[in-house]
Amino acid sequence: MxxxxxxxxxxxxxxxxxxxxxxxxxxxxxxxxxxxxxxxxxxxxxxxxFLPSVSKASNQSNEKWKFTPSATELVAAGVKLRRGESKCLLDIKFENGVLNIPYLVLDDDTEQYFRNIMAFEQCYCINRYLTDYMDFMHHLVDIPGDAELMIDKGIIENWLSNKEAVARVISTLGKENILLSNYYFYSLNDELIKHCQRPHNKWKATFKRDYCSSPWVVISVIAAGVLLLLTIAQTLFSALSLA
Incomplete structure (x- = not known):
């Protein structure tokens, strides 16, 4: 017909x-x-x-594979999660400490559709784009707390029952996938790991979370700093006057 x-x-x-x-x-x-x-x-x-808007060269490495940090680990290291505008799920970018991720809609049909596409990729395709994407998301959303964070940021549109269901679907689609040497997110994964391994990134994130969470906290920190400087100055002047 x-x-x-x-x-x-x-x-x-x-x-x-x-x-x-x-x-x-x-x-x-x-x-x-x-x-x-x-x-x-x-x-x-x-x-x-699902092909990416920009092709990447194959990423091949003999180094031991390291898992992608979870969403909560990334935030703890100062990474900002932001909903991307691209229609292509694979257009995930990490620039200037911001991880832009195109939004993912999860509903009752997503799992069966994705499972069939991934099966087709693994049987017939050299590049397994959706399989690589689900592996990346599987490590990013490791626990329900990660799912809740991604939902709050608008990166995941949840049409399922709850955040536990989100974590379950992503885990089911992402686990036990065999990754090839041309894994699409190798470079991105490497950048995120290196960012989390730098101690000063975690210190900065902790300082912002604990001391810059609200205007009143900032004011109290500034006041404490000024008081400390005045105390030091008074001590120096007292020492100089006795000399």
Whole structure:
């Protein structure tokens, strides 16, 4: 029916696929690159729609793999989490201490859709973009507290029952995935780990959290600092007058 010469007024098959699965792809229609590709399967069309907007070179390393810090660990190290505007889930960027993450919608159908796309990737694709994404998110959302933080920041739109359900779905999709040498988030993961390993980043974050949480706390810290300086000055003047 899709390709019959008598059906000239029908939408093309891929346009129908894009319309039907727009809740998964988060696009009103499939990108032109997908429409022009040699698509072999519905899952193939959907997986192509997850391609990143900017291609990256393969990241290969002989170093021992280290897990991505969780959302709460990143915040404790001074990283600011921010909802990104990109429609592509893979457009995660870390710049000037800010981690921009495109928003992820989790509803009752997300798990089954993502599971099928990931299965297709692992069987037929060289680059496993959605598989790599879910592994990254699995370590970022390690506990319900991480899920709550991501929801509060607007990075995850939760249409499930609660934050525990969010953590469960992400954990289910992310665990036990075999990562290849061309893991898409290798460089990003390395940057985040190095940031968390610098002690002064944690000190700065702790100082801001404990002493800059409200105007009154800031005022009291300044007043204490001024009082300390005056005490030191008075002690110096007293010592000089006795000399």
């Amino acid at each position: 899709a390709f019959n010469v008598h059906q000239q007024h029908m939408l093309e098959l891929l346009e129908l696929v894009g319309s039907f699965f727009k809740m998964v792809t988060r696009r009103e229609k499939l990108p032109e690159s997908v429409m022009e590709s040699e698509v072999k399967h519905f899952l193939h069309a959907i997986s192509l729609s």
